[in-house]
Amino acid sequence: MVRVLHIGESRRDSRTTLARMTIFIWLLCQLVCAEEWCKVATVGLQPHYEQCLPDGDTLVRYTIEVVPLRLDDVSVSADVRIKILGDGRETKPITIASADGTHTRLSVERIDVGDPRAIELDSGSTDWSCERITVFRDSKYWIFDCVADASAEENGDLPRYLLSGNKIYNVSIQTGSHKDSGTAGKISMMLLGPLGKSNTKVLGTNFYTGSYLTFVLEAADVGEVDGIILFNSAEADPWYCEDVRVTSANDNVKTFQVKRWVGEPYESSVEITTAEGTSVTNFNETTPIDIQCHTRAIDIYAMAVRKPFNITVRCPMNCQAAPLSHVMGSSLHHSSSSICAAAMFDGVLTPSGGEVVVSVVGPLKQYFGTTNPNNHMESEDYEPSSEKPYYSFYTFLNQSIDSIDSNVRLVDAFGKLSSFGRLEVFKNGKWGTVCNKGKFGVFNEAAANLVCRKLGFKRGIHILENCSNVNDQNLCVPRGYPVSYAGLMCMGTEDDIANCIIEEATVDCMAHRDDVVVKCTNSMTHDGVGFGTLRLVDASGSPTSTGTGRLEFYNNGFGSVCNENWDKRAAKIACQEMGYSGLHKGGMVGQDCTDVHGVNLCAPLTQKISAVDFKCTGLERALGQCPHESAEDIYCTHEQDVILSCAGNGDPSEYRHKRRVEPFIPAMKKLPRTVNLTCYDTMASHTEFQIPPGEFAIAMCPSGCKGDPASLKGTFIYTEDSSICKAAVHAGVIDDSGGEIVVIRAITQLVFYGSVMNGVTSLGAHKLAGEFSAGAFMVSRATKHILAMQLKPRKETDIPMDLKPLTGADATPMPPKVKWFPELGWKGFNGTATDFVSLSNFPNAEKIKTLRDFTFTVQFTPTDIELDGKWRTLFSFQGCGGLTCAIDNMGEVILEENCRPELFKTTLFPQIGRHTTITIVYYSPTRDLGFFADGKLIASKPTQFDFSLQGDLILGKSAETDSDFFIGQIHSLEVFDYVMSPNQVQHHNRMLKSIDGNRIHSRHSSTRMTVEGNLCLSKCVKMRSPAQESTNTIHGGPTNPAIHLGCHDSLEDERFNGATGDQFLVSCSRSCTDPLLALKGTKVYTPDSSICKAAVHAGAIPREGGEAIVTILHGQESYDHCMGHYGVVSNKWNQPQMRSFSVRRAPRRCNAMADTGIFVLKMHPGTRVLLRCPPGCGEQQPANVFGTDVYNPISSVCQAAIHSGQLENRGGEVEIEVMGSQESFTGTASHGITSLASGQYLKSFRIIRGTAAVS
CATH class of the missing domain: 2.170.130.20 (LCCL-like domain)
Structure with missing residues (x-):
């Protein structure tokens, strides 16, 4: 730190002492918010001081070349910044474009991130884009194609551009052969491997039904390809991919069985990987496999089963009528059974279809069939041959449209809930369609309004088109699906369908050729065309099929638009209003309508001209919002009609508002809360298990059930008097540490086989043949979707926000009582017994023991979350009553009070390599517990927890045992002695992000550098940053420091x-x-x-x-x-x-008589400053000057100039030069001023010359 000067003269009158004390206090105030500075050596200059780079960081010079995308409707002038991402580090933002345009080449100094891996782009809300960005460093360079990583955008992150490469891959893709498997959408692919992932490669749009296409890709080397991600950009035009084959340059071939729909309304991207723990052993955590009603389990997985795992599949509608389906066994099935038909037989699935979780387990000697009286389906007995490999499976429901919390629903052509689709009504425990016509009545508009009001919309529209062709889609359900009603008619005053006039379905209705179709909307306008509606027509006046045509505007009838003042901004707004993506060929602005590719598109002379003189800013959402003229006497001719050419898939007709599907988020039924079990609990222990066959309940097993003497009979399927938790250990669903399971009610078996598995012995049992009954159960793992469905709807009003903060809701958080950061050289938590931190002797750690209300904030980045039954503990207190925060064996962050079986499930599933900040708040009077992720409240409820934080706080493992080791980085832990409000949590989270943005995973080193890239020759000491100097001082201003x-x-x-x-x-x-x-x-x-x-x-x-x-x-x-x-x-x-x-x-600066040179502390040695001094400075006594020729910075500049002989008492201009450190300053008498001596100071100055004032 700065050494305070020592006065060497005996002259110390009261005024001098007071002045020096004032300066001393000012210096201390300046150092409170100081930055670190050090002495450096620069070629050509004497040693001087520069600001230190944060400890451990090193600067390198990057040269960045940008090739912007130059299109008619894409701007190259925008505020665009990028970050360079490397080995766990990233740079500060780098501006590559501004209002003046794109900087095609620039050089910057930034933190060394190692080899760049990606570029993160922040272009705000602009449409700026590029073709390529190249980053140079030393003799290396890295090329990034400007194709965004779609997986980052899906997570809500900023677009990221990944490395291009020069490794050759041959990719062959098989599109499904059944109807509508192809797509007109743009298909892209990303390669995954142990060395990372490639950038997104666009494959094209030629994926028609049954096609087999081969591509040669040039991409980054990802190592041995073990996964792919497929993307489809189309809206409502999904693509069914059978398989993808990737051949690397070394002739290594990998085949990926995709068998999924890709693109809306299904997942817009799917990830397929062969890595252990993902799509092979944990299918249920990837996108569902789309299968047919007759698809067998062995068609999906035909290898040996080493341990139980789950596969999630999506079954179509109406599988009860599938002719090729075959079911062997009841509840527990042979692997040659059809999955969807087996799920329907077991009562898991209804004719509505849905996502089914298939639990794959080992084989049994025999499978027992029966008849299900509820759906009249049959299964067969089967005794497989031991010579052929096989396994067993059972199913439970993951999600279905049957879970909608309503007795009416609309279903689209893909079998999904929608605001526009086939009407279905719940009747007598079954969903069925509604037939348009009965014997006496016909479905009316009032009934459509009632349906839509029940679904949360303002009104409904009865679509009169036949269900077989609505918006080019077949909304009719296949024959065999139930029909609920026919000829539904309402008066408009009813509050329920049952109060309307209804008829039973006729025989004709069973063919489903006349199913009711309804569109729900929040628009209250009439069905007529509104003012300003656009359409795009061809020469015949019909809607164009090419995206190019004459633009027409509705103004008491459709008419053309005059091209006076028509520009690209207006053209782009018009195209986007009609659903197109943008302009084609610049929108053909200025094109003569008399000859458009040899066709005359001008309107007939009898047609009106509706509008002219559009003056759009580019921010409008509809052309009619732009200022324009639409009077009846527009002075134009039809030879001036606007021709418009749009890109993408839009709707050029005036009826697009009737076809548009409005967003719809249906309210879904919630699952019951988790049942907490003991090791002895059976199916008779809790009422939650008294459910029909095929349904399930979620339960939590304690630890230690493996060795309990509880009864257990069966293998994979168990008798209802068996211990549930012991069965879960026996089946390999959980280990002896316990965990969350799904308990599925099953059909009684004739024989229950005994076995020894996972260290647990089960007995065999025989049941007398009798009627169909639910006298057994099975266990499996819950999916993330099922766990999420236990929560309340995530609406702001549903989340308790009154956590009784002890400070104001908008107040800045007070400092934490305990704040832990990793020490220099900390290598992170690597999952071993030595990789943990104990805060037992940490400063202020004893204050944690007294807390009743508290807030914990933890920043962490996991680098390994394997779903292998192990937990990963972030932090834990020793002893009963302590708080434990861990990632469980399903990858979810959970909170628990030690020695209490209750778990607080947060629904947060951290991603590997992703920086996450969590905040935990607890209010003891009501025992409310709240959990925030990255500043957002995602879980909050009253609990039974009564925390006592008396034990030591341990980071990175369980506090009680050497287990549950965390793998990754814990960047910080803070403990506050009060409950933060949600606003405070958000404020604190933003503050942590800003700190993290300035210093990311610092690589600690004993050598320090400056922000200008120079080596520090001395220890870094604190000085106030020049940028923090007040703008009110005479040497301040927006351009200082220089x-x-x-x-x-x-x-x-x-x-x-x-x-x-x-x-x-x-x-x-x-x-x-x-x-x-x-x-x-x-x-x-x-x-x-x-x-x-x-x-x-x-x-x-x-x-x-x-x-x-x-x-x-x-x-x-x-x-x-x-x-x-x-x-x-x-x-x-x-x-x-x-x-x-x-x-x-530079402008001349004016000095007052008493102004000192303290401002030189912020300047580099060698800098020269021009000042103006007033007259009479030499008369001011006592003089405030320290030094001779070279002066201490607390000296009066003007008096020093007179002392040096460069300025007279009448004032004038003085040029000074900033000097480096001086060990001492000598006092002398010169030109009527006596200077004093002083000790060392970091900076000094000398007088170059003075110019007398002109009188």
Whole structure:
């Protein structure tokens, strides 16, 4: 830190002492918010001081080349920033485009992130785009194609561009052969491997039904390909992919059985991987496999079963009528059984279809069939041959449209809930369609309104088109599906369908050729066309099929639009209003309607002209919102009709509002809460298990059930008097540490086989053959969707927000009582017994023991979350009553009170490699517990927890045993002695993010660098940053401190990223007149010109350097040359530039008589400053001057100038130069002023020259 000077003279009158104390106090105040500075050596200058880089970080120079995308409707002028992402680190934002345009090449100094892996783009809400970004560092370079990583966008992150590469991959893709398997959408793919993932590769749009296409891709080396991600950009046009085959350059072939729909209304992307623990052993956590009613389990998985795992499949509707389906066994099935038919037989699935979880387990000797009286389906007995490999499986429901919390629903052509689709009504425990016509009645508009009001919309529209072709889709359900009613008619006053006039379905209705179709909407307008409605027509007046045609505008009838003042902004708004993606061929703005590809598209003479003179800003959402003229007397001819050409898939007709599907998020039924079990509990122990066959309940097993003597009979399927938790251990669903399970009610078996598995012995049992009954159960793992369905709807009003904070809701959080960060050199938590941190002796740790209300905030990044039955503990307190925060064996963050079986499930599933901040708040009077993820409240409820934090706090493992080790980084832990409000949590989270953005995973080193890239020659000490100096001081202002430039620095330096008109104060501290330095222009210079040489050329600074003002200007078409000051010659340049700059002399600064030179502490040695002194400074006594020739910075500058002999008492201009550190300052008497002696100081100054004031 700065050494305080020691006064060496005996002259210490009261005024001098008071002045020095004031200066001393001012210095201490300045150091409170100080930054670290150190001494450096720069070629050509004496040693000086620069700001230190945060500990451990190193700077490197990146050169970035940007190739912007230049399209008619894409702007290259926007505020665009990027971050370079490397090995767990990222740079601060780098501006690559501004209002003046895109910087195609620039150089910046940023933190060393290792080898760049990705680029994160922040273009705000603009449509800026690029073709390619290249990053250079030293002799290496990395190329990034501007194709966003779609997986990052799906997670809500900013777009990321991944590395391009030159490794060759041959990819073959088989599209499904059944109807509508193809798509017109854009298909893309990403390769996954142990070395990372490739950038997204666009494959094209030619994926028609049954096609087999081969592509040669050039992408980054990801190692041995073990996974792919497929994307489909189409809306309501999904693509069914059978399989993908990838051949690498070394002839290594990987085949991925996709068998999934890709694209809306299904998942827009699917990930298929062969890695253990993902799509093979944990299918249920990937996208569901789309199968047919007859698809067998062995068709999906045909290998040996080493341990139980789940597969999630999606079954279509109406599988009860599938002719090729075959079911062997009841509840527990042979692997040759049809999955969907087996699920329907077991009571898991209804004719509505849905997602089914298939639990794959080992084989049994025999499978027992029966008849299900509820659906009249049959299964067969089967005794398989031991010579053929096989396994067993059972099913439970993951999700279905049957779970809608309503007795009416609309179903689209894909079998999904929608606001536009086939009407179905729940009747007598079954869902069925509604037939348009009965014997006496016909479905009416009032019934459509009632249906839509029940679904949360304002009104309904009865679609009169036949269900077989609505919006080019078949909404009729196949024959065999139930029919609920026919001829439903309502009066408009009913509040339920049952109160309307209803008829039983006729025989004709069973064919499902007349199913009712309804569209729900929140628009209350009539069905007629509204003012300003657009349509795009061809020469015949029909809606165009090519996206190109004559634009028509509704104004008491449709008419053409006159092209006066028509521009691309108006054209783009019109295209987007009609559902197109943008302009094609620039929208054909200015195209003559008389000849459009040889066709006359002008309107007939009898048609009106509806509008003219559109003046759009580009922000409007509809063309009618733009200022325009729409009077009856528009003075135009039809030869001036607007021709418009749009890109993408839109609807050119005026009826698009009737076809548009409005967003719909249906309210779904919630599952009951988890049942907490003991090791002895059976199916008779809890009423939650008294359910029909095929249904399930969620339960929590304690630890230690493996060795309990509880009864257990059966293998994979168990008798109802068996211990549930012991069965779960026996089946391999959980280990002896316990966990959450799904308990499925099953059909009684004739024989229950005994076995020894996972260290547990089960007995056999025989049951007498009798009627169909639910006298057995099975166990499996719950999916994330099922666990999430236990929660209340995530609406702001449903989440308790009154956690009784002890401070104001909008107050800034008070400092934490305990704050832990990793020590220098900490390597992270690697899952071993030594990788943990105990805070038992940590400062203030004893204060945690007294807490009743508290807030914990933890920042962490997991690097391994394997679903292998192990937990990962973030932190834990020793002893009963302590708080434990861990990631469970399903990958979910849970909270628990030690020695209490209740778990607080947060629904947060952290992603590997993703930085996450969690906040836990607890209010003891009501025992309310709240959980925040990245500042957002996601779980909150009253609990039975009564925490006692008396034990030691342990990070990275269980506090009681050497187990449950966390793998990854814990970046910080903070403990507060009060309950933060949600606003405070958000504020604190933003603060943590800003800190993290400035210093990311610092690589600690004993060598320190400065922010300017120089090596520190001394220890970093704290000084106040020049940028923090108040703007109210005489030496302040928006351009201070001066930017210290070298001779080669130009406008392309990122420090000059700014808008046209911005001004920067710069300091040139050396002679920059070398002829080899670039200098192009006269008065206005090119952006690659040397700024300091330009300043000398323009006469803004002397040859030796000084301060000047740089002003950013618009680019010019050419730049002239001339000989400037000091013989410096500039060059001529005839190529246009985006930006230019001018240079002028820095303004003179005025000093008061008593003003000191303390401001030099913020300046580099060698910097020169011009000041103006008032008259009479020499008469002020006692003088405030320390030193001779070289002065202490607390000296009065004007009095020092008189003392040096460079200025007279009548005042004038003084030029001073900032000097480095001085060990001591000597006092002398000179020119009527006596200076004092003092000790060492970091900076000093000397008087160069003075110019007397002109009277």
